[in-house]
Amino acid sequence: MADDKLEYDPIGVIHTPFESPEGMPIQPAGADATGTVELAPRYAAGLQDLAEFSHCILLYHFHASDDDVSLTVEPFLDETERGLFATRAPQRPNPIGLSVVEIDTVTGREITVNGVDVVDGTPLLDIKPFVPQFDAPDDVDAGWLETSQSAVHSKRADDRFC
Numbered sequence: 001m002a003d004d005k006l007e008y009d010p011i012g013v014i015h016t017p018f019e020s021p022e023g024m025p026i027q028p029a030g031a032d033a034t035g036t037v038e039l040a041p042r043y044a045a046g047l048q049d050l051a052e053f054s055h056c057i058l059l060y061h062f063h064a065s066d067d068d069v070s071l072t073v074e075p076f077l078d079e080t081e082r083g084l085f086a087t088r089a090p091q092r093p094n095p096i097g098l099s100v101v102e103i104d105t106v107t108g109r110e111i112t113v114n115g116v117d118v119v120d121g122t123p124l125l126d127i128k129p130f131v132p133q134f135d136a137p138d139d140v141d142a143g144w145l146e147t148s149q150s151a152v153h154s155k156r157a158d159d160r161f162c
């Protein structure tokens with residue numbers, strides 16, 4: 001088991017209309033919101049060719065979540081306690097979030113994206129192109145979310161993780 005400490009520096013920041021984790025969408029599927037991904041100048045050249053893709057994966061740090069991690073949580077879309085790693089709860093041992101967002105434009109060191117579900121000022125860790133053949137298997141079981149996932153469109157976050 002590797003227990004060496006890891007350290008990452010943000011490569012940029014995500015700007016969104018959401019000032020607080022409370023009251024905002026809980027996934028891109030329910031987020032009719034536009035945001036801007038701003039890369040640090042030294043990474044700008046890495047955006048070459050990204051505009052050819054319709055979607056990208058953003059990996060980021062949940063900077064505004066509470067440090068007090070619980071290994072079972074009541075997720076936004078259920079009233080039952082679930083194992084943390086069977087949820088998308090933002091309060092995690094390594095508070096890393098993942099959002100698949102639609103790319104609108106790539107200009108200079110900025111990407112305009114649709115479907116953001118993060119707080120304004122969220123530190124960005126990485127960007128990857130979304131590729132259905134790699135990232136969207138055909139036969140998928142959505143576990144406990146099978147019956148509640150459609151509520152993602154209307155559900156808004158409360159303050160349980162912040």
Ligand SMILES: C[S@@+](CC[C@H](N)C(=O)[O-])C[C@H]1O[C@@H](n2cnc3c(N)ncnc32)[C@H](O)[C@@H]1O
Pocket residue numbers: 020021022024025026027028061062063064065076088089090096097098099100117118119122123156157158162
């Ligand atoms: C349920 S998480 C899902 C995020 C991502 N799509 C995922 O699956 O990893 C989304 C919620 O996290 C909270 N959140 C968003 N950005 C955050 C941030 N930077 N720090 C702490 N909490 C955040 C908000 O309450 C938002 O509704």
